Structures are given as C-alpha cells and as structure tokens.
Amino acid sequence: MISRRSVRVKVMQAVYGYERSEDALPATFRKSLQTSIQSVKDLYIYLLFSVREVANEVDTVARIKASKYLPTEEDKRFSTKLLSNSIIQALNNDDEFLKELKKTALAGQFEEAVKQHLYKKMIQTPEYKEYIGSDVEFDYEADRRMVAHILNDILLADDLFLEHVEEVFPSWEDDAEFVVSAVRDVFKKSKGDLKLHLEKNALRGKFFELCDFADKLFEKTLQSKEHLEQYIEPYLRNWEMDRVAVLDLIMLRMAITEFTDFPSIPVKVTINEYIDMARDYSTPKSKDFINGILDRMMKDMKDNGEIRKTGRGLLDK
Numbered sequence: 671m672i673s674r675r676s677v678r679v680k681v682m683q684a685v686y687g688y689e690r691s692e693d694a695l696p697a698t699f700r701k702s703l704q705t706s707i708q709s710v711k712d713l714y715i716y717l718l719f720s721v722r723e724v725a726n727e728v729d730t731v732a733r734i735k736a737s738k739y740l741p742t743e744e745d746k747r748f749s750t751k752l753l754s755n756s757i758i759q760a761l762n763n764d765d766e767f768l769k770e771l772k773k774t775a776l777a778g779q780f781e782e783a784v785k786q787h788l789y790k791k792m793i794q795t796p797e798y799k800e801y802i803g804s805d806v807e808f809d810y811e812a813d814r815r816m817v818a819h820i821l822n823d824i825l826l827a828d829d830l831f832l833e834h835v836e837e838v839f840p841s842w843e844d845d846a847e848f849v850v851s852a853v854r855d856v857f858k859k860s861k862g863d864l865k866l867h868l869e870k871n872a873l874r875g876k877f878f879e880l881c882d883f884a885d886k887l888f889e890k891t892l893q894s895k896e897h898l899e900q901y902i903e904p905y906l907r908n909w910e911m912d913r914v915a916v917l918d919l920i921m922l923r924m925a926i927t928e929f930t931d932f933p934s935i936p937v938k939v940t941i942n943e944y945i946d947m948a949r950d951y952s953t954p955k956s957k958d959f960i961n962g963i964l965d966r967m968m969k970d971m972k973d974n975g976e977i978r979k980t981g982r983g984l985l986d987k
Contacts, residue, residue, distance in 0.1 A: 672710040672848055672877075675943055677884045678924065679844050680706050682947065685891050685920050696892060703888060704881050706841055710849060711877070712774045713839045717853045719771055720831070721820050722761035723780055727789035728752045749802040755813045757857060760864040767864055776838065784834050792824045810861050817857050826850065883932075890927045891920070898923040905963050917952045918959060925964055929971060933980045937968055 680703055688699040728750055735745040752758060761767060771777060792798050797819045801812060825831050836842045852867070859865040891898075902922050903911055911919075921944045928940040941964045948956035971977045 672707065672845070672880060674880065674883065675946070676710070676845055676848050677707060677880050678887070678943055679947060679951070680841070681884050681887045681891070682917065682920055682924060682951070683844075684888055685924070686917060688892065689895075689920075696889075700885060700888060703884055707881055707884060708877065709839065709841065710845050711770075712776060713835075713842070713845055713849050714852055715767070715770050715774050716776050716779075716835070716838065717821070717825075717849060718761060718767065718856065719777065720780060720825055720835075721817055721853075722758060723785050724788045724792060724820055724824065725752050725755065725758045725817075726762070727785055731789075751802045752798075752816070754807075755816055756808075756810060757813055757817045757860050757864070760860060764864040764866070766866055770866075779838050781834060784830055787830055788824050788828060791828065792820060795819070795823065797823070814857050814860075818854065821850075821853060821857070886931070887924060887927060890931050891924050894927065895923065898926055901926065902963070902967075905966055915953050915956060918948065918956050921947060921952070921960060922963060925960075926967065929968065929977050932983075933978060934983045936979065936983050936985045937972075937977060941965065941968065 684699045684703040687702075688694060688696060732748055732750050735741055735748050738745060797816070801816045804812065806812065832842075839845070855867070856865055899911065899919070902919070906914065925940050925944045928935055929937060932940075941961070944964065945957055945961050948960040952960075968977070
C-alpha cells in the first residue's frame with residue numbers, strides 16, 4: 671500500500687517546504703509528514719469506495735425506473751446484475767471495510783455529478799454490456815474482470831475523476847502507483863470475501879515503522895545540513911554549490927544520511943531510490959548527476975569506514 675520510496679518523496683517535500691519557509695517550525699512539517707503517510711490508507715479505502723459507488727448507481731437507476739407509473743419495456747429489462755457482483759457485495763457488506771470507511775469520514779466527498787458521469791461512461795462500454803448479458807452466475811473471474819474494468823478503464827482513465835481525487839488527496843500523484851497496485855491486489859485475491867490486507871497488528875506495525883523512518887530521516891537531514899553540504903561540495907568538481915538544483919542537494923543529503931544512519935538499508939537500494947526520485951522530480955540531468963556523485967561518495971565512505979551496515983544492509987556487498 672505504501673513503500674519507503676513513497677515515504678522518501680514525502681520527506682524530500684517536507685525538507686524542501688521547511689527550508690523554503692521563513693518562519694515555520696520543523697515540528698509543523700514533521701506533523702504534516704506524519705499525516706501525509708497516514709493518509710495513504712484513506713486513499714486506498716477511498717478508491718475501493720469509489721468503485722463501489724459507481725456500481726451502486728445501478729441500484730439508484732433501477733429504483734427510479736421501478737417507480738415509474740408507466741415503465742417502458744426497456745425499463746422492465748434493466749439489469750441489476752452488477753449489484754450481485756461478489757466484490758461489490760463485499761464492499762457493501764464487509765464489516766471491516768465499512769468500519770475503515772467510516773473512520774476516513776470521506777464518504778460524502780464523492781460528488782454526485784462525478785459519480786453519475788462515471789456510471790454513464792461505464793454502461794456504454796462493451797465490457798459492461800458483455801458482463802450483464804451473460805447468463806452465468808457466481809463467476810468470480812468475471813466479477814474480478816468487471817471491477818478491474820471499473821477501476822482501470824472508467825475511474826483511472828477519466829480526467830474528471832482524477833481531478834476530483836487529486837482535490838481530495840493532494841498527494842495523489844505521489845501515492846497513486848502504490849495505492850492503485852494495492853487495490854488491484856484486493857480484486858485479484860478476493861473470492862467470496864474481501865482481502866483488504868488491513869490486519870490490525872501488521873498494518874499498525876507497518877505504518878509505525880514508516881513513520882519512524884520518515885521522522886528520523888527528516889530530522890537528521892535537517893540537523894546535518896551544514897555538515898552534509900560541506901561533505902558534498904568537493905564532489906561537485908566544476909559545479910558551484912549555489913548552481914546545484916535545490917532538490918538535488920536535498921536528495922544528496924538524504925542519501926548520505928541513509929548511508930550513515932540507517933544500517934539496515936543496503937547502499938545500492940539507497941542509490942537506486944534517489945536516482946529514480948531525481949528522474950521523476952528534478953531536472954532532466956539530475957538522474958545522472960545524482961548517480962555519479964553518490965557512486966563516488968559511496969566508494970570513498972566505505973574506504974574510510976564511514977558506512978557501517980548490518981543485517982539486511984549487508985545484502986549488496
């Protein structure tokens with residue numbers, strides 16, 4: 671649902687925001703960082719809820735048609751098969767999901783106009799028409815394909831929905847890859863019951879670990895700013911410190927912090943993560959710039975005994 675890559679991005683943004691502010695306190699950004707990490711679960715629940723609500727619009731339309739004084743033949747033939755979809759039924763009735771949905775307090779955020787727009791889009795697709803036209807009952811594979819179609823081809827392919835979810839979750843662009851993957855996994859593994867992967871102890875432990883990682887990385891990166899920049903400067907060669915992109919400098923400081931203060935994280939994992947972040951969030955040349963400097967630094971720091979890894983951190987040796 672959320673990975674350390676996503677957390678690193680959030681830390682980078684928090685460090686950038688704090689150092690660009692004039693009078694803000696680190697505690698303000700630390701609190702915002704923790705909230706941002708916790709909101710990932712809310713986004714996960716909200717995507718599942720959105721799929722459910724588009725499907726449940728079938729019930730709303732069916733009730734309108736049934737209430738007509740003189741229903742047409744088309745009204746009488748209206749199919750409510752989607753409401754019998756095993757995953758949609760689980761999303762409507764699973765106690766754990768409903769409890770988590772209530773916790774988010776986001777159910778009222780799904781705008782009626784957006785829902786109706788997505789519903790109208792769905793019922794025009796060949797996939798939907800094929801699904802409701804089938805006489806086969808209790809077809810789990812067909813049920814999975816249908817909810818995956820709603821997620822992938824209706825919601826995630828729709829500009830109006832994407833604008834809506836980004837308004838509700840400002841960090842959508844950073845978290846989407848991991849959250850969407852988690853939702854797809856629910857559809858893939860659910861059969862008769864909902865596989866939410868929200869086991870209390872496991873989830874609490876995961877988020878505690880990630881929040882602790884974020885807090886420590888944020889604090890150490892800020893505290894050692896002057897020292898880290900002095901350490902980086904000799905490796906810039908023909909570059910002046912003030913010519914380096916701000917985000918590149920922050921990522922270098924974060925990477926060095928991981929080298930020295932997070933013994934369980936392999937060096938190669940750290941380097942690869944910040945190369946990817948530089949590619950996605952900084953300048954076109956940042957990826958190669960970050961790669962070159964971190965590679966040289968890593969070799970020197972190992973030779974000088976400044977990097978001491980333990981446990982899993984030794985895996986890339």
